[in-house]
Amino acid sequence: MERATIEAIRVHAARDYPREACGLVVVVRGRERYVPCRNSASGTEHFILPAEDYAAAEDLGEVVAVVHSHPDYPAAPSEADLVSCEASGLSWHILSWPADDLRTIQPSGYQAPLVGRTFAHGVLDCYTLVRDWYQRERGIVLKDFPRHDEWWNQGEDLYLQHYAEAGFERISQDQPERPGDVILMQLRAKVANHAAVYLGDGLMLHHLHGRLSSRDVYGGYWQEITRCVLRYQG
Structure with missing residues (x-):
């Protein structure tokens, strides 16, 4: 990602802290842009990016990545992150905040096991x-x-x-x-x-x-x- 995109993600993570921030990286007329979205989850354990926010980002250009923060938690992907990344077919960027550690995952064919998977409502429930x-x-x-x-x-x-x-x-x-x-x-x-x-x-x-x-x-x-x-x- 470009430096300006990463900086915009940091600003959003800091603004929404201690809740998870979420957004999308969009290519608009050949330029990369970070589009901050709302987190409609009721708790602090995960994020829900509203469908209307995703649609609004698609109206701007091509969505190429999903972004979210891990407040006070390492940037290592959770099992729900891995499953959701597969479902989206997109790159996922995870920013640990305020540690400021950024990691990226790609779809790789991951499947959560039937026994022993962690719980994340709407993703792994x-x-x-x-x-x-x-x-x-x-x-x-x-x-x-x-x-x-x-x-x-x-x-x-x-x-x-x-x-x-x-x-x-x-x-x-x-x-x-x-x-x-x-x-x-x-x-x-x-x-x-x-x-x-x-x-x-x-x-x-x-x-x-x-x-x-x-x-x-x-x-x-x-x-x-x-x-x-x-x-x-x-």
Whole structure:
């Protein structure tokens, strides 16, 4: 990147500190330009770059890179950064601030493991895990759905609103039978807000907020908070 671009990124990181700053590098009429964007994430653990900000940058020129800061944290990419970089198909520049360490990553074919991945809502969460399992184990690409932070506390019932659109139908209240059945659970929320894939032999694959994804025995507490079981029909 050009020096002026890097300096603009530093200014933005300092202005938004201690929250993550995010923006885009755009080529406008043959010249590089940094376009600062809003971070619409509700917390401080990650960033969400609004679609309208991305579209506005595209109106200026060609988007060539995504930029964000790591406040009080090394510039080494998180697992969510690696996954998001792959999805974007663009270079990602990460600035540790105020340490002022800049690192760049490129798409390289990275895939987060099904077990042991870190949690980042909207990037690596329980529905992402369901989608990844279906793609890797069944070769089925499930539709993704936009989801805001804390949607389960804001009157949105995303799982029950969209499961049919994703190709599933409800088969029972709390009895998964076949590998691939999806278990919807209501975990300290007003709506079903947690999903797991049934693996067979009494095991499920799921990803809780703040924990690594894991295989666990289905039953007991998990069965108590189950609201329905879905099966993919295509």
